[in-house]
Amino acid sequence: MLGAFDNAILAYTTTSWTNGLIINKQSKTASRYEIKDIDGATYMFFEWKNGDYSFRHKEPWFYVLKKSDSNDYSNFKPKRILEDDVDLPFEDDEQMIGIWQSVDCVNNIEDFIPYKRNWPGDFFLTEISFDTGGALTLSMDSEKVSNPLITWTKGLVLNRFNKTASRCEIREIDGETFMFYEWKSGDYQYRGMKPSFYVLKKLDSVGDN
Incomplete structure (x- = not known):
């Protein structure tokens, strides 16, 4: 499913749709939509389930969208704004090898405070x-x-399909090892937005927490 936000650039989103619902697997929301014809124009009333709904349990409000055309955009290819150099050779790093588990998500590395979750x-x-x-x-x-x-x-x-090279910075904090992994989603690729960071904690083995 495609969408346009602040910069009005039509690009891929994390959502899909089925009859009467728009589903966002990333935010785990199913937003109701209702289509009405009013005074010769067609409008969609789209339930906006943002962070206020997901995290603060507030009632969602509605975007009202006016239909502008009936074209099929299945084969539309959004223009990619940013592409990284992914044609890089492999260089080993023993620090990276192992299992890393997500513990937080931050806008900047400096925002991370161990044991005080931001996300x-x-x-x-x-x-x-x-x-x-x-x-x-x-x-x-x-x-x-x-x-x-x-x-x-x-x-x-290196993601050669999405053409992104996401930085992974490893830091020792309070005796534990964390990785700050650049999350270069469609917002980065198609809208030119600054990536956020997943914070992952290194596990010594599969059974560790």
């Missing part, structure tokens, strides 16, 4: 497993994703 909701990205040789597995929305087009090298996760 109030569930994590879309829950875990990353870095294997030897550059392979990795991402756990997202209860699914594990392992793809030869998504690899790692020292300090970076």
